[in-house]
Amino acid sequence: MSERMVRQFMEMVRIDSESGDEARFLEYLLGEVKALGGAAALDPYGNLIASFPAKGCKGAAPVLLSCHGDTVKPGVGIEPVLDGGVVHSGGDTILGADDKAGIAEVLEALRVAPVRPPVEFAVSRQEEVGLFGVKALDFSRITARRGFLMDNDTLDTIVIGGPTYFAIDVKVIGRSAHAGMEPEKGINAIHAAAKAIAALRLGRIDHETTANVGVVSGGVIRNGVPAECSFLAECRSGDHAKAVALVEEMTRVIRTEVEGAGAAVEVAVDEKCRAVRIPEDAWAVRIAKQALAAIGIDAKAVFITGFTDASIYNNHGIEMAVVGIGAQDEHSTTEHVAVADMENAVLALVEMLRLAAA
Structure with missing residues (x-):
């Protein structure tokens, strides 16, 4: 099992898919x-949707398995290396185990599972940049009402929920001038943006709420008063009402500080996903826990403030638990995955399918 699966996984990560x-x-x-x-x-957006017939059972409800097919940067020219039972990249790119390890594990489980219910398999595009693929998924092609997203790192946790997430794109418009000869004629957009950023509450707000400014860009030349500055901010919370209140506060502070500095501002707010939490005793969680326990793993249900495709599925009424694939150090050039963890993920998934077929 492992040789075939690892060979296919390494083949997949060599195919660029940022x-x-x-x-x-x-x-x-x-x-x-x-x-x-x-x-x-x-589907019309380019997401893959597949269905497989039941095997060794009759009358079982279909189950959805899902992964995402895109990777973060730097993900071009990945050359995987298998060393000591661990697959890693050559060191100048990510590996792409997030989420191609999950895809390889699903394919292997479909090959080897002796019993399974009808299985639907969806692989989304553009998950990493805002869940765009799953949001555009043709849900008319999905009949399953419960299933598993293969996109958690550790095998001993099962993700049962994620936050409301707001992306905040800000453009500050000042007025250019020569910085040495006539600075008083300018309005420094970078200074106005800096005042706004300094006034924001950032970092951990409470146990389930965070805010951040991650990108700032502006200016053209050293000796020019910059006419424009942009920055990208975000906020998220496990409580939708808290996230809404925080994004409104951040928008208000940005406008007040920028306009107080004499500049104009454009603020675009995008709700990427809405907070959702499935019960710890939900069917998908119980099946995942039982399957993992069968291979000696005591998995705990957790809520995270990262977001996954499961938030969209659950908000569409499809009960999805997020289970582990074994990937470690995702989104970095030290990303890696142990073959033993991939094997355990397959064993657990085969058992999930058996339990779902019962």
Whole structure:
């Protein structure tokens, strides 16, 4: 099992699929899914949706398995290395185990599971940059009402919820002038943006709420009063009302500080996903816990303030628990995955399918 799965995983990560550039990888995956006997197609947005018939059972409800096909940067030219039972990148790129390890594990489980209910398999685009793929998914092609998202790192946790997340894009407009000859004629957009950022409450607000400014850009030349400055901020909370109140506060502070500095400002707010939490005794959580316990892993249900495709599925009424794939140090050039963890993920998934077919 492991040799075949690892070989395919390493083949997959060699196919570039940074967010927005997943087409070649998803076309590859389409062929692999069809070769396993799945009825598969890409939806209008380019997400892959497949279905597999039941095996060794009759009358069981369908189960949805899902992953995402995109990776973060730097993800071009990945060259995986298998060393001492661990797969890692060459050191100048990510590995792409997030989420191609999950995809490889799903494919292997579909190959080897002796019993399974009808299975639907969805692989989304552009998860890493805002869940765009799953938001545009053709849900008319999904009949399952419960399932598992293979996109958690550790095998001993099961994610049962995620936050409301707001992206805040800010453009500050000042007025250019020569910084040495006539600075009084200018309005420094960077200074106005800095005042706004300094006035924001950032970092951990409470146990389930955070805010951040992650990107600032502006100015053209050293000796010019900058006419424009942009910054990208965010806030998130496990409590939707808290997130709404915080984004309103941040927007108000930004406008007040920028306009107080004499500049104009444009603020665009985008709700990327809404807080959702499934019960710890939900069917998907119970099945995942039982399956992991069968291979000796005592998994705990956790709520995270990161977001995954499961938030969108759950808000669409499809009960999804997020289970582990074994990836470590995701989104970094030290990303890696142990073959033993991938094997355990497959064993757990095979058991989940058996329990779901019962």
